Amino acid sequence: MSGGAAHLFDLLGYYKVQECLPERIVQRMRDVVSVQLEQATPPYRVNDAGQPSRLDHLLERDPIFLEALRSPELRPSLQAILGPSAEVVRHRHNQAARNAPGDIPFRLHRDVQQWTQPLVSVFIYLDESTVANGCTHVVPATHRLPYAGPQSGGGGGNWADEHDEYAWVIGQELPIEMPRGGVLLLNSLAFHSVGPMSSARPDRTRMSAVFACRAPDELTALTSPDAVLLYGERRYLANDVL
Numbered sequence: 001m002s003g004g005a006a007h008l009f010d011l012l013g014y015y016k017v018q019e020c021l022p023e024r025i026v027q028r029m030r031d032v033v034s035v036q037l038e039q040a041t042p043p044y045r046v047n048d049a050g051q052p053s054r055l056d057h058l059l060e061r062d063p064i065f066l067e068a069l070r071s072p073e074l075r076p077s078l079q080a081i082l083g084p085s086a087e088v089v090r091h092r093h094n095q096a097a098r099n100a101p102g103d104i105p106f107r108l109h110r111d112v113q114q115w116t117q118p119l120v121s122v123f124i125y126l127d128e129s130t131v132a133n134g135c136t137h138v139v140p141a142t143h144r145l146p147y148a149g150p151q152s153g154g155g156g157g158n159w160a161d162e163h164d165e166y167a168w169v170i171g172q173e174l175p176i177e178m179p180r181g182g183v184l185l186l187n188s189l190a191f192h193s194v195g196p197m198s199s200a201r202p203d204r205t206r207m208s209a210v211f212a213c214r215a216p217d218e219l220t221a222l223t224s225p226d227a228v229l230l231y232g233e234r235r236y237l238a239n240d241v242l
Helices: 003-012 023-038 064-069 075-082 164-169
Strands: 014-016 044-046 052-056 086-089 095-099 120-125 136-138 183-187 192-194 206-214 227-231
Touching (some): 003 075, 023 095, 023 206, 075 120, 075 183, 075 227
Antiparallel strands (some): 044 052, 095 206, 120 183, 120 206, 136 192
16 A cells, blocks of 8 residues: 555545455355354344344454454555554444345444544455445545534444534445455544445345454553554553653
């Protein structure tokens, strides 16, 4: 990932990693998610039909997910954005979903509320992602919009339709089609949504996994149960060590 591409991420709020993950890794992730959805391995969430459709705590389920995040295909892009060290957090995203028509409504949102909690959302597509099967839609450059209030229900991030300041972004979204094994890096403040899926194929599903990565915080402890170091090192550089 060149410096120009890192600039593009900063300008638009997203970047499509140029290399796909190896098929071996993609298939293993897909197999783990499929089996654990079929077995209803907790913790999971169900769709309106009562069927398991989303797995939480993905990092704790199988080491293949850390292998994917540490892969040489993904690492250069994350390092260009985050610097030489990066970690994945446990309590934002860290999930996989098998989306079918009607499972998730189109609704633009942010994954975090404030720029003071910077995260990169890492979307890994375990199936080809197209307009027909509900690819991710993004509103470019909306990561630069100011804070306008909390999300209803106590959730993180913001819904665009809950704040007058954000209402204008609805209808400005662009579909981001991705191949199987493709990775989309998204500034977590950028408004985005799962796209509407065609009802012509009610049996068709699309599977993906998503994680949240960041640079290690130089003002917090060197060990943290809330994050896993992917590569590089944690360094404590607060004033009390001077």
